[in-house]
Amino acid sequence: MPNFFYQLHFYLFGLIAIASALAFVTRKSPVAAALWLVNTMFSLAALYVMMEAHFIGVIQVLVYAGAIMVVFLFVVMLLNLGHPDELSDLRGTWGRLAAGLIGLALLAQVMALSRSPAPTSLVQSDFARAESMQGLNAVGAVAKPLFSDNLLAFELTSVLLLVAIVGAIVLGKRRASA
């Protein structure tokens, strides 16, 4: 019985995610597109929760739907872009063709990746996972490896983000003064 419910919810949220993602790329109004993206984020969060990754699921909602998309909406509303028809990035036959080819290449990549076995260092046995969830809690199970085994990568990422923020401010300031 639980298996049936699991399957049902998996397909439900999977379908919602895919449908919203399609709507997101096809809507021409920026606000509508942003809202469909929020919907996609939500379904992804639901899928994470179904995989017992409660923390990742909640962070997905908190960071993407709650913070980043609100900022997006804010910018979209503030700029109040003109007619949706003039905004399309896809212009001309060559543009469409290039976009299609890149899409096909990405799809092939996903197919190839999903067929090859995952690296053993990333796979955790069910027993080890249950034990780490027991000993640490929902947050600790993510935090422990992040701040011990992968500390260097984590710190490098934070430096990269800091550089990006500083860069954004510098560029923004320069345009204002010019």
Add this chain to the structure above:
Amino acid sequence: MSALMLDLPALLQVAADPQQQPNFWPWFIATAVKLLVFFTLYMVVVAYSTLAERKISAWIQGRHGPNRVGPRGYFQPLADGVKNFMKEETLPPHVNKALFLLAPALAFMPAMVTWAVIPFGASWASPWGRIDMVLADLPVGFLFTLAISSLGVYGIVLAGWGSNNKYALLGGLRSSAQMVSYEIAMGMSLIPVLLLAGNVTLRTIVNQQAEMHMWNVLTLSIAFVTFLISAFAETNRLPFDLPEAESELVAGYHTEYSAMKFSLFMIAEYANMVTQSAMIATLFFGGWDIPFMTADNTGAVSGLLVLLSVLIMVAKIFFFVFFYMWIRWTLPRFRYDQLMSLGWKFLLPIALAYIVVVASLTLGLDAMGIKRGFVFGGIFLAVNAVILFTLFSLFDRGRVVSPAYGRLSEDEVARLRAVTAARANLSTQAGD
């Protein structure tokens, strides 16, 4: 399919150990009953808090308030409900129809959903097993409340944008900027709570406060102050009600709404207020824990104790709802730049510095081998008292906290006098 059939003998089976989780059907029925009772009471409380607001504002301003409908005006919320249903629903021709209709629902839902994880009573040792007084005991309950409350902004932003009206749009813009700014301060102000509890379930946070024999408001006062201010900003209540600011924006984001859709925004505001009050009570005032009593902290307890703990929680919530209204009828609205500078230049740095203080204090005390208890809490209390005194005396000196009407420091007054004196000189010269 037999698993789905209601198996009465199994349902009435008495559990061997009342501390264990019950079987599926008792659990299912208990959850359904909790949901029904909870939803009904919540909606009644929300409806009557509108009456409470009008009565309290009348009391504060020396008026009578609504007193025509029913004895002393107690049926006013019912009359309001009937009025809102009977009024004409307008749908202006220039609105974005889908978003215009979606926005009121989106404004109301987050307040309701947050309640799913807030524990409102001690666990009940029922004959069928332990029944927790919480709708869903998530392992990430605390983060769930933050995530859901961060979605509350969508209702307001979409109402503002979908209305296609300049006042509504300004309200929506203000709201999104305000919510994003204060959400960060709010999240940061709550990290000390997590540091002390060591977990992110709300149950652990309540238990930790009982264990320390001290509410978090005493051990983490600075976090409480920053959280309280951000919570006011998140609920868009005065002094942070810039998204609707009636003297500048007509009615802000809900200018175009009428009848029940307008009413839904009001319901959302009051529902948010009740939810935030419950969060304040849980995180900083011990939640459902019965003060000066340890009998309620020993796992599942008898029905009477459960009832008492629920009543304690309700009393705390009512106090904070009253506090919200008290503030609304006491303080004037912030100016927009003041709002932003308060959020980014004061609350956020204070919250960040406080995380460092709490983390190093916890680490130090743990290293010294002091157990989480009265001494541990006492040291935190002393440190907090010192910081709180320093901060408030620092802020009260000049115009830092409230530029609009704060007392000025002496150098400030001297400088202003010099400026006005120079101006007076100029004008006399011009007059010659």
